[in-house]
Amino acid sequence: MTRIGVVVFPGSNCEYDAVAGVSQLGAQAELVWHSQTDLSAFDGIILPGGFAHGDYLRPGALARFSPVMEAVARFAAEGGPVLGICNGFQVLTEAGLLPGALQKNRGLTFLCQPTTVIVTSTHSVLTSGAILGQELVIPINHFSGAFTCDDATLKTLEDNGQVVLRYKDNPNGSRDDIAGVANLAGNVVGLMPHPERAMSTLLGSADGRVLLASFVTANVPAA
Amino acid sequence: MSSAPEPLHRALGLTDPELEAIRSVLGREPNHLELALYAVMWSEHCSYKSSRIHLRRLPTTAPHVLVGPGENAGVIDAGDGIAVAIRIESHNHPSAIEPYQGAATGVGGILRDVFTMGARPLVVMDPLFFGELTDARQRWLVEGVVSGISGYGNSVGVPTVGGELTFDDCYASNPLVNVLCAGALPTERLVLGVASGVGNLAVLLGSSTGRDGIGGVSVLASAGFEGSDGATSLDDAKRPSVQVGDPYEEKRLIEACLELLDHGYVVGIQDLGGAGIVCATSETAARGGVGMDVDVTAIPLREPAMQPYEIMTSESQERMLAIITPENWPAVAALCAKWEVRATIVGHVVEPTPDKDGNPVGMLRVRHGFDGEILAEVPAKSLADEAPLYDRPRQRPANLDAVRADDPTDDEPVGSPNEDLLGLLVDPAWVYRQYDSQLFLNTVVGPGRDAALLRLAGPGLPISERGIALSTDSNPRWCALDPRTGTALTVAESVANLACVGATAKAVVNCLNFGNPEHPEVMWQLSEAIDGMAEACKGLGLPVIGGNVSLYNESGGNDIDPTPVVGLLGVVDSLIAPPPGWAWREGDTVVLVGARRAAGDQPFPLGGTRWATRRGRRGGRVPAFDAATFATTAAFVAREIAAICAGRPSDVTAVHDVSGGGLAAALGEMVAVTGVGADVTELESHGELFSEFPGRFVMATNDAGSFVDRARASGVAVVTLGTIGGARLRIGGQVDLSVQQIVHRREAALVEALALDA
Amino acid sequence: MKFSLIVDVSLREGIADPEGATIERALPALGFTGVTNVHAGKSFRLDVEAPDEAAALAKATALAERLLSNPVIENATARLGQRS
Amino acid sequence: MKFSLIVDVSLREGIADPEGATIERALPALGFTGVTNVHAGKSFRLDVEAPDEAAALAKATALAERLLSNPVIENATARLGQRS
Numbered sequence A: 001m002t003r004i005g006v007v008v009f010p011g012s013n014c015e016y017d018a019v020a021g022v023s024q025l026g027a028q029a030e031l032v033w034h035s036q037t038d039l040s041a042f043d044g045i046i047l048p049g050g051f052a053h054g055d056y057l058r059p060g061a062l063a064r065f066s067p068v069m070e071a072v073a074r075f076a077a078e079g080g081p082v083l084g085i086c087n088g089f090q091v092l093t094e095a096g097l098l099p100g101a102l103q104k105n106r107g108l109t110f111l112c113q114p115t116t117v118i119v120t121s122t123h124s125v126l127t128s129g130a131i132l133g134q135e136l137v138i139p140i141n142h143f144s145g146a147f148t149c150d151d152a153t154l155k156t157l158e159d160n161g162q163v164v165l166r167y168k169d170n171p172n173g174s175r176d177d178i179a180g181v182a183n184l185a186g187n188v189v190g191l192m193p194h195p196e197r198a199m200s201t202l203l204g205s206a207d208g209r210v211l212l213a214s215f216v217t218a219n220v221p222a223a
Numbered sequence B: 001m002s003s004a005p006e007p008l009h010r011a012l013g014l015t016d017p018e019l020e021a022i023r024s025v026l027g028r029e030p031n032h033l034e035l036a037l038y039a040v041m042w043s044e045h046c047s048y049k050s051s052r053i054h055l056r057r058l059p060t061t062a063p064h065v066l067v068g069p070g071e072n073a074g075v076i077d078a079g080d081g082i083a084v085a086i087r088i089e090s091h092n093h094p095s096a097i098e099p100y101q102g103a104a105t106g107v108g109g110i111l112r113d114v115f116t117m118g119a120r121p122l123v124v125m126d127p128l129f130f131g132e133l134t135d136a137r138q139r140w141l142v143e144g145v146v147s148g149i150s151g152y153g154n155s156v157g158v159p160t161v162g163g164e165l166t167f168d169d170c171y172a173s174n175p176l177v178n179v180l181c182a183g184a185l186p187t188e189r190l191v192l193g194v195a196s197g198v199g200n201l202a203v204l205l206g207s208s209t210g211r212d213g214i215g216g217v218s219v220l221a222s223a224g225f226e227g228s229d230g231a232t233s234l235d236d237a238k239r240p241s242v243q244v245g246d247p248y249e250e251k252r253l254i255e256a257c258l259e260l261l262d263h264g265y266v267v268g269i270q271d272l273g274g275a276g277i278v279c280a281t282s283e284t285a286a287r288g289g290v291g292m293d294v295d296v297t298a299i300p301l302r303e304p305a306m307q308p309y310e311i312m313t314s315e316s317q318e319r320m321l322a323i324i325t326p327e328n329w330p331a332v333a334a335l336c337a338k339w340e341v342r343a344t345i346v347g348h349v350v351e352p353t354p355d356k357d358g359n360p361v362g363m364l365r366v367r368h369g370f371d372g373e374i375l376a377e378v379p380a381k382s383l384a385d386e387a388p389l390y391d392r393p394r395q396r397p398a399n400l401d402a403v404r405a406d407d408p409t410d411d412e413p414v415g416s417p418n419e420d421l422l423g424l425l426v427d428p429a430w431v432y433r434q435y436d437s438q439l440f441l442n443t444v445v446g447p448g449r450d451a452a453l454l455r456l457a458g459p460g461l462p463i464s465e466r467g468i469a470l471s472t473d474s475n476p477r478w479c480a481l482d483p484r485t486g487t488a489l490t491v492a493e494s495v496a497n498l499a500c501v502g503a504t505a506k507a508v509v510n511c512l513n514f515g516n517p518e519h520p521e522v523m524w525q526l527s528e529a530i531d532g533m534a535e536a537c538k539g540l541g542l543p544v545i546g547g548n549v550s551l552y553n554e555s556g557g558n559d560i561d562p563t564p565v566v567g568l569l570g571v572v573d574s575l576i577a578p579p580p581g582w583a584w585r586e587g588d589t590v591v592l593v594g595a596r597r598a599a600g601d602q603p604f605p606l607g608g609t610r611w612a613t614r615r616g617r618r619g620g621r622v623p624a625f626d627a628a629t630f631a632t633t634a635a636f637v638a639r640e641i642a643a644i645c646a647g648r649p650s651d652v653t654a655v656h657d658v659s660g661g662g663l664a665a666a667l668g669e670m671v672a673v674t675g676v677g678a679d680v681t682e683l684e685s686h687g688e689l690f691s692e693f694p695g696r697f698v699m700a701t702n703d704a705g706s707f708v709d710r711a712r713a714s715g716v717a718v719v720t721l722g723t724i725g726g727a728r729l730r731i732g733g734q735v736d737l738s739v740q741q742i743v744h745r746r747e748a749a750l751v752e753a754l755a756l757d758a
Numbered sequence C, D: 001m002k003f004s005l006i007v008d009v010s011l012r013e014g015i016a017d018p019e020g021a022t023i024e025r026a027l028p029a030l031g032f033t034g035v036t037n038v039h040a041g042k043s044f045r046l047d048v049e050a051p052d053e054a055a056a057l058a059k060a061t062a063l064a065e066r067l068l069s070n071p072v073i074e075n076a077t078a079r080l081g082q083r084s
């Protein structure tokens, strides 16, 4: 059975939801306190949503110095699947494990709403099981979710198929409608929408399943 | 100002008889610190001295009530081994001067009330009241309050799933910010805010203490305290009384406290809210019938040179008081260290002291060091429970009959019903989109519909198929015209909202926002409102398990309209499928469930309706409340919807109660969210379009015959209104609007009023 | 004439500053010792059209107090600055 | 010795500044005309223990670059300051 570690920083709040999400798909999930430095027991790591360290300073700015982050970096360097959801995405960019940065939303308000995202690359642990061009209804829930990067970075991301998800109707001013990006190898992915909140029609959408299912069975396809 | 001629006790807000009462409790003259303790604990805010005798008339018991009013939160048994704790509170005055922080700390405070009971906070709701948005200051208040709730609630990790949004100029100087929180716990883990066990320790958890929220007692700074060396002779104006919220601290505090409770390390626990340490220590000691020694020098401070009265009364946020046994201290300290929560022993539970007749009295002693000088020594109970109670004069407003006679029901309908309808539609999405409403994966129906509906699930809870439903409601216009019936109708509206998501109402909490209780008219309103709530709750079999009273909402001699806010908690026994909501479909039949005409001599009353108020017509009569008929109708609707939630097949495709804006607004809202029009038969009059009275529901069905039979068999009135479909909403010859127009106007209304970019 | 100004907004003395306190607590773990009294504030750069420096400063001060800060909890001051 | 320092953090040229833009758009309605180029930034005040000014500045600069700003989108500079 796939074992997923869900990292908990003080201030994280979507850790139980992430556990619930991957557990539904048959994975065995476990919370990992941020002071832990050994991730060898896991087949995949999730950095969940929330407000690690209160999001003080900047989202992810303090969390990236947590002891667990060195272990996450090693895990990622060895090709292990790493997924940052929302705050987790912010932490991964601050830690330099993913390119770009996440700025305040264009409208300067927090936004919790459903969005439609389009799968724009299947070369990642999150999207390998999805179909290119597939539209998924997945909620967002963030204040600082506008992806930004310089022109050169954007070009690299596009050339390498690292933009994995785009908003159909950009809610937050994200550059090029980007909702999620991967590293070059495709094993580290961050996205602002919350796939774990879209796991059942009782709660409005089950479209997140295809993403988390890819992650749980993570095999990075060749480019 | 600092050399006020009045005696100190009056400057602190205590009356001469209150000083007399203190003298007789103590059998001596109180010292300055003791006076300060009484002043905050006997304030209206902490003691409910003007309202308490009236609140006693509310029904508070039912077999499923585990904890009624008086504790930090009310608790019901929701079944399956799960208890639900709920509480509502106001943060009106702080929000008026610093809307962001005022609202933020309001959320923080209500969460602590709930996790104090051992419950994990699972939802927040936020009834809000402002002046009309034509004024820039009101827009500033709205943006500040909403972002404060968003900033704190989202960060602390509790979803905000509903609330209310009312604009009326009576709130221009007194915005109301109420916040409700509900949480759940395994029934057997219920804890109460009690100190017991002589020798036990009182441990202060969380933030350090600063000069936050030291309001009235700050006069002591200039009253000359022992050894006053000028270090604290700050100008009053510079004294920060604004509390700043720290959701990150609160989040760690919640996790740490719940973990302490999981391990069984605490004997009792109590949040620090108004009146800070003095309140928490005296209340826990009073409940436990014990004494408490508090060492003021032990309390971690954020600011230099704080005086004992400041330390004892500070309202610094994000603090809790836990009573633990000494053996558990190392484990408690270690657990708190993990969560980076500061834990400090600040008190000892001590034997009660015999009074002059030999009866044991639990004394609150404030000391300088546990073995040091005693700075204050007063019976804990006298602070917590023995504030004087007032039966303030009450008087029915002299102009009430004239106001009621000025009834808009018979006004000639000038203007166009199309425009009237469009003007009544306001989508609050701009507000609730700023709130995380989905955390914990429980939210089946979030904000924006009739009631919020959530799975009853959370970390550490037994598995259950049940759901809980919540609604907050108010109707200040009706309450201004008739506080008794208006309040009863408010309770009814909550019940109707719950029925729309299939829930059976279980318990009420309330927040009574009123003007100055020293105005006899206000006291009359308060007393009437409480009677109305009591009558409705008795009629509908509902216990009131908690509440809050916010008085002195006046400025320049003008009181706000009486604004009792009702929070209602209900349960759905089986929640495996979402309720239909407003989502009617092409080809469905739309029906009106419940009496088509109001009881009494006005078939379509317009007094106090949104339609009339928008035209500046604020008078009139309030419709009568017939609890029995209402209850039958609501129960029928709840049953129909509950069947769908339980996964059973049904012909019902949509449901929405008729409330603010009347039948026309209900239809307009359903059109707006589905994007599908309707063709409705001619109504009797413009009155029928916009009239508001209780016990009506718009429903859609794809088998009208069967639905109508079921309603009639249940003794519920029902009438077919028309057919769903098309790109227009037509109501006879009275309303004809395109769906697009309805959608657009409703979506734009609030954003435009706030003068924001779309 | 056009003047470049900077408006600094900081919390008033005695008002809790959870952000500053949180940053300060985190520093030792990052290898920064001997750093105390951390306070987080905001700053705004803006260009103001005005006849002279004094008028520009007055305008920026008014703006600072009316829009950029809440005097109940914050201090705001305007100063001339060059854009960095 | 203890030095008071200020770290200014501003968005890099070319990075969108929705906050600055929003304030700028709101100004005319509040009666402020002739205000342009509004940019929102952050500033941090802190006390640094160091043998001399240069060392204090170096420490603050390191802190500014490593922690107080995100170099992907922000510039940070440290300067000596007196506490207001």
Ligand SMILES: Nc1ncnc2c1ncn2[C@@H]1O[C@H](COP(=O)(O)OP(=O)(O)O)[C@@H](O)[C@H]1O
Residues within 6 Å of the ligand: B125, B126, B127, B128, B160, B161, B162, B163, B164, B165, B428, B431, B432, B446, B447, B448, B449, B450, B451, B452, B472, B473, B497, B659, B660
């Ligand atoms: N301040 C608010 N915060 C969150 N949700 C709100 C707020 N104001 C209104 N709502 C939501 O919008 C919907 C409509 O509110 P309201 O018109 O008061 O409903 P009703 O008339 O059915 O009681 C409700 O679901 C309510 O929870």
Ligand SMILES: [Mg+2]
Residues within 6 Å of the ligand: B449, B450, B451, B496, B497, B656, B657, B659
């Ligand atoms: Mg309703």
